[in-house]
Amino acid sequence: MTHCVDVLVPGPWWNALTYASKRPLPVGARVRVPLGRGERLGFVAENVSSSSAPHPLREVGELLDEGNVLGEELWDLVRWMGRNFLCGRGLALQALCPKPLLRGEPVESKEGSFLSEGALEKGDAFSERTFFSPWDEDRRDFYQTQALREGRSLLLFPESALARSFFNALPADLKSQAVLWPSTGGKKLWEVWQRTRKGDFRVVVSPPGGVFAPAFFDRIIVEDEANPGYLPQRAPRISARTLAGRRAMVLGAELILGGRMPSAKTFLRSAFTSPRDSPERSSLIFVDMRRSVKPEFPGIEGELPLTISLLERTRATLKAGREVFWILDRRGEAGEVACADCGQSLLCPRCGSILRSENKGSGLRCVRCGSRHSLPSLCPSCRGAFLVGRRPGLEALASAAGRFLRGYSVRLSSEEGKINPFHKAKNSKESFLILGTRRLLALCDVQDVGLVAWLDLDAELRRLEHGARFQVFSMVWESYWRGRKKGSAEERSVLIQTRWMAGCWQNIFQQGWERFWRDELRMRKSLNIPPFAHWVQIDLAKDEEREALLDCLEHAGLFVMDPGPGGPLWLTLEPKNVALLRSLLEPRFQIKCSRLGFPVITLWTE
Ligand SMILES: [Zn+2]
Ligand SMILES: [Zn+2]
Incomplete structure (x- = not known):
């Protein structure tokens, strides 16, 4: 008698594929299946009694595992992702499995592996707690204490550099039982994945990708849980923080959410009453853009005012031997390029988004898909000969900064977040003005930053996304606190050039995130936007x-x-x-x- 099996083949489609089989197959085991003219690897989703397919079914190929290769708990996570997030289970599997597993590499079978521990029965032991402090060292100490407790711990960090520095600072005896989850794929990840599955590590320290680490954890810690870095750029776009919460619940583990400030959902769920650290009033400086110099940006329309206050404070901070960051979230020379005759912006031939110019206007790059294009000599719409840049970006800003701050060292951070710390010679008194996007804030962990300036934070507030105000608040909050040592006399100033964010924002920052979330959530509720819908x-x-x-x-x-x-x-x-x-x-x-x-x-x- 012939059976049918539904097989999930990793890919962007949602449906399982039905094959004929001589016998029922174990759910969650990997099988090879014919697909089109080739062969693919899939996971057995279900044994079905009959198929409604109008044509004869193809036969399932080789069976690779004796049982559920991911274990019941991760298999449940795959189903849960498919059910609740408008993504296919195949896509969930693709995100969850290391590549060699999807290629069909052999893994140790059930015997002696973590699968036999049967932790799924303790689901009712789930508990949740929070730890919010603006001081990085307070949080690090707290997490370390938690990891020292009995049982298995998973610690998630929004950036791989943060995971690495936490791991490196672990006490030696704990470190010997811990692993740093690799941030890239490849051989190393495959090895760590298999050893984690075997139960070799008591503590896993990881960037967001490690949320799928195959072990039964007793405790899952999510540092900086409000950080948007937990939401992957690629589909399925499901936050690692959300997945961590689900896993903790199913595993009956303790979920610990921490950070400089809570996310909207965590704020809604928890009652916060204790007094909070708040910034020095004089350290948050809102500067009206009307008192400013307006640098010329040759070939670019639109202005980027540099306020007198910004220039003065920058000089003073650099003279005192401390670093200054200028942050502008627009890479390249100009934010877009348009025709001077018909006004049409140049659009990406691949995805239709706007193109920014870079490398002194010699090349174009799509702001959405990242593809590179050469600058056309004529306007594609009207054949006009004059193309102009709009909205000056970081490259243009760097040359303007050099002109206004002669005698000081100005550096532009390299692209795509690969920020090399600007190492100074020992005892060097030289300090830098460093220009970059918000990712520059990561450098606060290793450098003495006296001033962080946001050149155009208004642009953030103009965005359509419902989270724009939260982004603004959390970025300024992070700019003020990140990397500072408790008890150190060195203050840090945050300067915000703005046209709109006057008095009310000053008050909001002064009163901290509790005040911010109370106002923000009241507004979101009245508009019926997330987290309410x-x-x-x-x-x-x-x-x-x-x-x-x-x-x-x-x-x-x-x-x-x-x-x-x-x-x-x-x-x-x-x-x-x-x-x-x-x-x-x-x-x-x-x-x-x-x-x-x-x-x-x-x-x-x-
Ligand atoms: Zn034109
Ligand atoms: Zn594009």
């Missing part, structure tokens, strides 16, 4: 399907915001309607739609 972002694979999808969603009574060609669709979604949206999108996520490409969906729950 979900926001769904749908990045289309092809712009041609925009109309059809809009029709389908609106027909079902969902409210869709459409910013126009090239941009994603946005939906406000009551949590109870996730299943409805899922059923509407399901036909578009069948494997037979592969040739069209698949939309990328992000569910914002807070």
Whole structure:
């Protein structure tokens, strides 16, 4: 008698594929299956009694495991991701498994591995606690104490450099039982994954990717839990913090959320009453942009004022031998390039987003997909000959800063977050003005920064995203506290150039994040936006399907915001309607739609 099995083949589609099998197969085991003209690796999802397929089924290939290779708990996580986040289980598997596992490399079977410990029964032991302090050293000490306690601990950090420095600072006896989860894939990750699965480590210290570490943890710690770095850039876009919470719950572990400030959801769930550290009033400086010099940026329209106060404080701080950071979240020479005749912006041929100019205006780069293009000699729309940059970026700023601060050392941090600390010769008194995006703040961990200046924070507030105000608050908060030593006499100033963020923001920062979240959440509740309702972002694979999808969603009574060609669709979604949206999108996520490409969906729950 022939059976049928549903197999999950890792990929962006949502449906499982049905194959014929001579016998029922263990759920969660890997199998090779024929697909198209080739062969792929999949995971047995279910044994089904019969198939409704109109054509004869193909036969399942080689069985690679005797049982569920991921273990029951991670397998449950895959199903949970598929059910709650508008992503396929195949995509969840892709995120969760190291590449060699997906290639079919052998792994040790059930005997003696972590799978036999049967920790799933203690699910009711779950508990949650929080630890919020602006001082990095307080949090580090607290986490260390927790990791020293009995049982297995997983510690997650939003950046790999932070995980590494925490790991390096562990006391020797604890370090010998711990592992630093590799931030890149490859051989090293595969080795650590297998050893973790065997139970070789008591403590796993990790960047966000280690949230899938295969072990039964007694404790999961998430440092800087409000950090958007926990949300991956690639699909499935599910926050590692959210996944950590789910795992802790199923494992019956203790979940510890920490950071300089809580996220919206954590704030809502917990009662905070103790007094908080607040910044020195004189250290948060809001500067009105009207009192400023306006540097010329040749070939670029739009201004980036440098206030007198910024220039004076920069000089004074550098003279005192301390570092200064100027932060502007626009890389390159200009934020976009447009035709002087017809006004049309140059758009990415690949994805339709705007292109920024870089390398002194000689090249173009897409702000969305990152592809590089050469500068055309004529406007593609009207054949006009004059192309101008708009909104000066970091490169343009660096040359202006050099002109206004002659005699001081100005450095532009390298691209894509690969910031090399600017090592100074021993005893050197030289200090730098360093220009970069918000990722520059990571350097506060290793350098003595006397002044952090945000050149255009207003631009952040203009963004459409519901989290824009939180981003602004948390970035300024981090700018003030990150890397500072408790009890050190060295203050740090944060300067914000602004047109709008006057008195009320000054008060908000003074009173700290409790005040911020109270106001912010009251407003979000009245607007019914996250965390009170979900926001769904749908990045289309092809712009041609925009109309059809809009029709389908609106027909079902969902409210869709459409910013126009090239941009994603946005939906406000009551949590109870996730299943409805899922059923509407399901036909578009069948494997037979592969040739069209698949939309990328992000569910914002807070
Ligand atoms: Zn033109
Ligand atoms: Zn692009």
